Amino acid sequence: MVSLSQAADARESRYASIVVDADNGNVLYAVNPDRRSFPASLTKVMTLYLLFDALEQGKLTMNSRLPVSAHANRQAPSKLNLQPGDRIDVEDAVLALVTKSANDVAVVVAEAIGGSEDDFAEMMTRKARQLGMSATTYRNASGLPDAGQISTPRDQATLARALVRHHAHYYHYFSTRQFKWKGQPISTHNRLMLRYQGADGIKTGYINASGFNLIASAKRNGKRIVGVVFGGDTAGWRDNNMAQILDKGFARVNSAPTLRSAAVEEEDRADLDKLIASATTDKTQPIKASFKAPPATSDSDIGDADPDSWGIQVGAFGDYKTSHKAASAAAKKLGGLISAASVEVAKAKSGKRMVYRSRLVGFTEDQARAACKRLSKAKQACRVVQPSA
Structure with a gap:
């Protein structure tokens, strides 16, 4: 079982989070919300944003067939194992990105829209600036490790809010629990969506350097909030933590100040200590104590297998x-x-x-x-x- 000291060490080294009101952006909860780290496969939310832009602009349709390059084929797992010369429908590409977080598909989309992945990454960064994501820089379409690819929980919350507002017509894809690829079922990596009341997306992320990341959106009684967690020590701990800070967000969304202050963030740091304790010792909740092994050496270290x-x-x-x-x-x-x-x-x-x-x-x-x-x-x-x- 993860000890309290281990969990605290993980928090101090890379944990950061934020919960915001999706309607107005008011901060409902925050711990280190501007701490910069690697977004991992949260990157694919921006990749999808630009794909939805292309659909809205008529440059592509859901039936468009996107070609697979050798560069796409060479991507590390998680992937669909697409082969050079293959083609994939846009709708299947969307489903593969939101469920399996397929890195080869992310490159297919990037090359279809931007010509090359490098040019697409520049498009991603420009879009980030347009949306007000001042601390985010993209270097690839997938979230695979790159020292220059960085973001913050606050910026990722901004992106999620923008996607819900600007691409509401496509947001439902993030609620997909399973889709079939060549007859084989592929289930979502987003386990929180399967158990948290009102949750309907949006994306997990994991590389060794980032820890376990998550953007989550949930709606209750007509009110939507967005949460972001960076640097979870395990997938289970990350999900438990997200559930608890979303609960805090819903408790606060209809009350009190419109903006959380630095002083209140210190209060939230104390709350996090309690969350760590409950996530690792309490045996009254549906998902319990997390277990940690020595660092793995599998492809999940370099890809976004997000092994949950x-x-x-x-x-x-x-x-x-x-x-x-x-x-x-x-x-x-x-x-x-x-x-x-x-x-x-x-x-x-x-x-x-x-x-x-x-x-x-x-x-x-x-x-x-x-x-x-x-x-x-x-x-x-x-x-x-x-x-x-």
Whole structure:
């Protein structure tokens, strides 16, 4: 389990967040909102913004067929494994970007609109300045590591608000939970959207240098807010933290001052200490303690695999407590195989009764299969699942 000191160290080194009112931009919550870091695949929100611009301008249609170059094919995972000479429909490209965060598709879009990825990155940065994103510079269309590609939570919140306002007609794509590519289902990386009331998008991001990032938007009682988290220590911790600061945002959105001050940010820093404690020790919430392994050496270090799309299930029980205990015990057996994973108790109906599925989530597919193999050798029931299952 991630200790409080580990979580605090992660927060001090790179954690930053903001929650804003989507209608007027008022800041409802903030911790280090102007801290500059790597956006990772949050970058693809701007790539999609420019794609939606092209659709609005009639330069492309959803049925346009975009060519795949050798440069696109060479991108690191996560990707669709498109081959040079292939073509992909614009709508499939949109779906691949919002669900799988496919880096090869990001380059396909960039080259179709900008001619080259470098020229498209310049377009991205110009658009960022037009939108008021003064601290953001783009160097590529995907979010793959580049020392010059930087942003802040405040700028990413500005981008999300602009996308909802200017491209409302296309925003629904960010709510996609699954789409099929060549007959194979691809599930969203955005697990928070699957469990947070009112959430309807928008994008996860991960590279080693950034930690786990997320832009989330949620709407309740006709009021929309946008949250951004940079530098989560694990995917599970990031999602838990986002859920809690969105709760704070909704509590504040209809009350009090129109702008959060630096003094209030200090109050929020104290709140974050409490959030860290609850995210790592409280056992009363649906998603629980996070587990951290030594740094991985897989493609997810250089791509945006954002490894929260696979999980394992170790049982189904009649009550929450037993289910959580079973998942925690399985996590201890796995030791070093745990990588950015967390305990999840998934509530579901089985006939007329309620069951609580005991799971660990936050794996790549290979990690999930290796985990089940180890548990099976230890005579522990286990099956591999995708998060939407």
